[in-house]
Amino acid sequence: MAAMTKRASPWSWLWIGLGVIYFFVPLLATFEFSLRAQKGFYSLLAYQNALGDPGFIFSFSFSAVAAVATIVFGFLLIVPTAYWVHLRLPRLRPIIEYITLAPFVIPPIILVFGLIKSYGSPVRIFGTPVLPPLTNTALTTHILLVAGYIVLSLPYMYRAVDVGLRAIDVRTLTEAAQSLGASWPTILFRVIFPNLRVALISGAFLAFALVIGEFVLATYLNEPAYGPYLNLIGDKTYIPEALTIVTFALTWFAMGVIQFLSRGAPGQLVTGR
């Protein structure tokens, strides 16, 4: 803002130019390569083969469902907590914030082996087994996977919700709803959630981008997800490149939606591995 009147320096253009090259060249190269499945001319054969493979369809839907479960359960956990902390327990805010940042210290590889060690053998409370190993059945493994994904996306989802709650007048909305005789579930689901729409959608797409290609948790929990599938087909030719472009397009789509929704709000903190 400070330099509205200043002319663009050639240096600025140089850095941007370099950034653009770094960004687009690998994509162009991958795209070009993915088109060469048939000798002599460009074709979309690799895409046909890649998208038509039952393995792709299965693993991709698996990851998509996992992403949706992460988003739904993640928000069911985070929104009421963040709301309640804003309204009644502001003193807890630093602690909650600290906890939501903890996943930065627990990389996926640590998290997954922590989960396997804790829940991969009979779960005991003071020596008495109360649950069989959660990794024994498909359903309980899925639960572990989604719980792990919620942990990984916690920083982003919580941040999105927190920013959203700051922007609305939580207290007045709650007061108004209470004066009209609304119960707590009504307040949450019919007042707070709808008012956080934009924040929720942003957080949801972030979580989606994070979960869809996730590799570590899925691999070590032996889940048939898209990330491990991508690695599995890595020794084929043309198909991995085609799927890279597809995955990239999906990430771009998710980020585009977030960007579109949060116009004017600078510096959305996003990352993934």
Add this chain to the structure above:
Amino acid sequence: MSKAISIDARDAPLVRPVPRTISWAWLGVVPFFLFAILFMLLPSLSLFVGSFQDKNGAFTFDNIIGLFRPDILNSYLLSIEISAVTAIGGGIFGFLLAYAVTLGGLPKQVRTGLMTFCGVASNFAGVPLAFAFIATLGRAGLVTVMLRNLFGIFLYDTGFNLYNFWGLSVVYMYFQFPLMVLIITPAIDGLKREWREATENLGGTGWHYWRHIAFPILLPSILGTMILLFGNAFGAVATAYALTGGSLQIITLKIGQQMRGDVLHNANLGYALAFGMFVIMALSLLGYSVLQRRSERWLR
């Protein structure tokens, strides 16, 4: 409790501080804390405990001592080096980009475009990223081939190799510098115009302004963000795995091998490796929060 109520009352006299509700208010955060304990604290603790146990669960220091085996120390070192190199490189390049779009006088659309691309690129990691770079700088990659055919430069004869340390660094940079741009741009936005005007009124030049005001103010943010980048690279697994197939022994791959792996695997040593990694990450986050507090003094 009474302190909280008085803060509430001052902020918004409308809220009714009903004592009964206040005293049970903590119940509302129980699910969250339960989740945090079950899926964050407990797994971390179990790894911590596991790193002091042998296969039969008896107490031992062997795993911790095992951390100092030369091959393991090398893995830690390799991970630290690659994270540091890409954090510093990505940090500098990301800062220059962020500076170009905030103060460099570029059209506003450039900034919007850059921010979107950074959001995408910082999320584009893992297996697909490795594929993209193999198609670009691999032995049959587009750039490799073009350099050979157009300029007669044989990239792999110049010492470059996508599958070694520097190659992996080049790949990591793809998600490192966009993350820097995303985090540092708001900090640069936070520089107040008055500070520059004050410098000019006192007869200072642009160099003075940067040397004595803007740079010192931004430095904690820059270093803090670089630490985040460090952690970001340090925890990465999939990119290196897909790119090198495990031949480049960064610590995360080493952990995977010890937990699940070939004949020689030893899960308890794996727990100790994870614990060591956790310590490094925790130290870097500590550094981050110290720097963050320093930068908040001036920015915002």
